[in-house]
Amino acid sequence: KQEVTQIPAALSVPEGENLVLNCSFTDSAIYNLQWFRQDPGKGLTSLLLIQSSQREQTSGRLNASLDKSSGRSTLYIAASQPGDSATYLCAVRLFGNYGQNFVFGPGTRLSVLP
Amino acid sequence: GAGVSQSPSNKVTEKGKDVELRCDPISGHTALYWYRQSLGQGLEFLIYFQGNSAPDKSGLPSDRFSAERTGGSVSTLTIQRTQQEDSAVYLCASSLPDSGWGYGYTFGSGTRLTVV
Numbered sequence: 452k453q454e455v456t457q458i459p460a461a462l463s464v465p466e467g468e469n470l471v472l473n474c475s476f477t478d479s480a481i482y483n484l485q486w487f488r489q490d491p492g493k494g495l496t497s498l499l500l501i502q503s504s505q506r507e508q509t510s511g512r513l514n515a516s517l518d519k520s521s522g523r524s525t526l527y528i529a530a531s532q533p534g535d536s537a538t539y540l541c542a543v544r545l546f547g548n549y550g551q552n553f554v555f556g557p558g559t560r561l562s563v564l565p
Numbered sequence: 566g567a568g569v570s571q572s573p574s575n576k577v578t579e580k581g582k583d584v585e586l587r588c589d590p591i592s593g594h595t596a597l598y599w600y601r602q603s604l605g606q607g608l609e610f611l612i613y614f615q616g617n618s619a620p621d622k623s624g625l626p627s628d629r630f631s632a633e634r635t636g637g638s639v640s641t642l643t644i645q646r647t648q649q650e651d652s653a654v655y656l657c658a659s660s661l662p663d664s665g666w667g668y669g670y671t672f673g674s675g676t677r678l679t680v681v
Binding site: 553 | 608610613669673
């Protein structure tokens, strides 16, 4: 059974710092990995989608890497801003079309202090 | 549409009343998922549609919960005789089906349900 974990559970940093969020998964047989951002009481906003054949994706100040063989992904946020404060979730997509073919991690709650 | 649309964005209802939550997925996305998220908790899978069929209803917590999808598009999640423990944010997501290329999820902004 695929399990996804995220470390740390919570992180507080001063504005301007670069930071790394970690995501681990137990089964390397995945189609892709997706990073999301969630603001309190809101839906999930997709940040980056990495296909299993890719090593990384970049969008603005965000860079996500994927090492499928070791079951790890990192989300790098450069020059953090207070507006980056949110919960960040990673999710892996498994093969097949069924209800729980996306497995989510528990999230990392990020606070960026001005 | 351009994104996944959910309505209403907020719903306050009295215990025992029925509620309907609506999800309008991205045009062409045949896969549709409902989740709920209680305060401070992770995502709880409820039901999955492929087209108008629901091959996976395993996450529905009780027979008070039901969902349907018509025309391969809009889905409605109905909660009958609401209870206070039903209070949560209900999230809908849509995706293209697995066809050999791993498509991602797009989520709606959710419906916050409060049962008083």
